[in-house]
Amino acid sequence: MIRVFKHYVPNAVALLGLIDLVLLLAAAEVGWLLRAWQLGMVPEVIWTRLPELVTFALPLATAMIAVGAYQADVLVSTRQAVMRLIVAVCLGVIFLSLMFFFFPSITLWRSSLFYAMVFAIIGLTAVRVLFGKLLGGERFKRRIVVLGAGHRAARLGALEHANGSSFVVAGYVAMGEPVTVVDGALPRDDIPNLAAHVVELGALEVVLAIEERRNALPLKDLLRVKTTGVHVSDFSTFLERETGRIDLASVNPSWLIFSDGFASGRMISAMIKRAFDIAASALLLALSLPVIIVTAIAIKLESRGPAFYRQRRVGLYNEPFDILKLRSMRQDAEVAGQAVWAQERDPRITRIGRFIRMVRIDELPQCWSVLKGEMSFIGPRPERPQFVTELEEHLPFYAERHMVKPGITGWAQINYPYGASIEDARHKLEYDLYYAKNYSPFLDLLILLQTLRVVLWPSGAR
Template sequence: MVRLFKHYVPHTVLLLGVIDLAVLLIAGEAAWILRFWQIDGEIDPSASRIPQMITFAVTLQLAMVGVGVYGVESLQSMRFAVARLVVSISLGVLLLSLVFFLLPAFAFWRSNLLYAMAFALGGLTLVRVMLGHTLDGEAFKRRVLILGAGPRAARVEELARRNGASFCVAGYVSMNDGPPAVLRAVNRADIANLSAHVVKLKASEVVLAIEERRNALPLNDLLRIKTTGVHVNDLSSFLERETGRVDLDSLNPSWLIFSDGFSAGRRLSSAGKRLFDIIVSAIILALTGPVILLTALLVKLESKGPAFFRQRRVGLYGQHFDILKLRSMREDAEVGGVAVWAQKDDPRVTRIGSVIRKLRIDELPQAWSVLKGEMSFVGPRPERPQFVADLEARLPYYAERHMVKPGITGWAQINYPYGASTEDARHKLEYDLYYAKNYTPFLDLLILLQTVRVVLWPEGAR
């Protein structure tokens, strides 16, 4: 994987993204030339329309990222990929219409844009047909040697079997740290020279996955491997990189303290984030005001009770605040004010509530909390005090998620379906910790773009 602004991107995704960008630029230029050829016009030098080409290509690629064109499913299934390409190009053209309205100097002719769409769809599809499963082949995967053969090593083996894995396991070395869970592991005593064994297997990385690290680190082996130029990694860092979450099962406090992350140099990016929150929340409230009022009227007509409701949540540094939402459940959804997890096909949800939850319309009033500074657009989901008290007692490091401002959308929200149990909260905590540890404006942008996918295909919305 390649690390971009503290976030890891698979080599295959980065390579495909670069190829796609080139295809989009070519599609835009081909459309321009075709249109001028049709009208027998004199074609200006290509350099004169570079701004139009870049605007076209970048806008469509952002739409592709947003709808999940570079997700695992799209890389595995041709039909899935083409369907997402059609949606992304359609959305991209709508976005281009807005860009062209605001910046007329970057505009295409409508016929040019139509041709560019067709060329882009054909070219992007052809790229995926030609590459086929090549991008998922072992040629693009890192070869990893695992030191350990217990349950931790078995977890790596399970991860390597998943679709979209960016690595393959070159082998396992049993370090005599307990009963083996990986039977094909080679015993360390049977290897005369471990560093030579690593080179022989053409491994580019060694992952330390022994069961007991205290007083058991094979320091001499690790030092010799390191001096051969092979990267040595601990299991927690490896899992963080490969899964996009902080793995609680392998985590220890010293790793959180000494690992890269939780950077204090965020003043400039935090100020930019706050400015973005203020501007965009004000625009959203202004543009969606009629939608909010119409939905409020429908909620009021369908069931008794107020159209809006306030609910206490836990925010930055554990401080409490009230969020404003459109009511999507019956007024008596919680008897006596006792907090209850939402469930799949929850009978408390009204008919209007079911629709606005799937479309995320019930979340729109939260833009007011963003404008006030109690929330951000991107961050961990703010939970209710009753749930937080219970989860802090059950889950280690749960309080650390409150070190960043809560958000309407977030890394956990786009990577894990709606949670309604302690186990779900544990999985979402792993994603929240990853966000808190690796926050950058780039990661915020990635989350905002992929929120489009969650809105269009709301798996798990309750």
């Protein structure tokens, strides 16, 4: 994997993104040349129109990220890939049309834009058809050797075969665990030289996945493997990198304390984040005001009660605050104010409420909380005090998610469907901790872009 500002990107995805960017530049150039040929123009050198080519390629590449064109499940499905590509190109062209209106000197002609769009769709689709299997094969995957043959090793074996996996297990070494569940694991005693064995298998990394580490670390083996130039990772760190979440079943306080992340030197990043929150929330409130008013009227017409309601949530450093939302449930949804998890096809949700939850319109008034500084656009979802008390009793490290400001959207929201149970909250907490540990403006930008994917293809909205 390639690490970009603390966030890991699979090699295959990085390569595909680079190929796509080159294809988009080529499509813009071919579209321009075709229109120039129709007009009888003699084209100048390509450098003279490089700004126009870049203004075509970058918005479309950004739109592809936003609609989830590089997700694992999309890359293995040609139909899904083509659908996402068409949506991305259409969104990109709409944006480019606006750019042409306001900045005509740095954009392609409208006729060239049409040709470029057609060539882009053809080229991007062809790449996914021709190289889909190649990108999903072992050529771009990291070969690893797993030290261990118990349940942790079996989890790595299952992860190896998941969509979007960026590694392949070259071999398992049983380290004398009392329970062995991986077939074909070689006993450590049958390997004279573990470092040589790892090199012979062509592995670039060794993952320590033994069940019990107290007084059982094979320090001599790990040191010799490390000095051969092979990277050594512990189980929790490897899972964090491969899954984009922190595995609560394997981490402990010492791992969180001594691993990298949770950096305090974020003053400049915090200032940029706050400036963005103020500007974006003010702009979004102004632009969405007609939508909020129309939705409020529709809510009033459908059911009795106020269109807006305030709800107490837990924010930064466990401080409570009130958020403002458009009402999506009946007025009597909660008896005596008792918090209740929302369920799938919850009968308390109104018809208007079901729609505004699906497209996230009910969240728009929360921009006011962002403007006041109680929330951010990006961060863990703020929970209700009753749920926080319950979840802190059942889930380790739940209080640590309150060390960052809560947000309207976040890493958990774009990676996991709506949670309506303690087990769902556990999975979302793993993503929230990853965000808190690996925060960067790049990760914020990635989350912000991919929120569009969640709106366009809702999953689990309740």
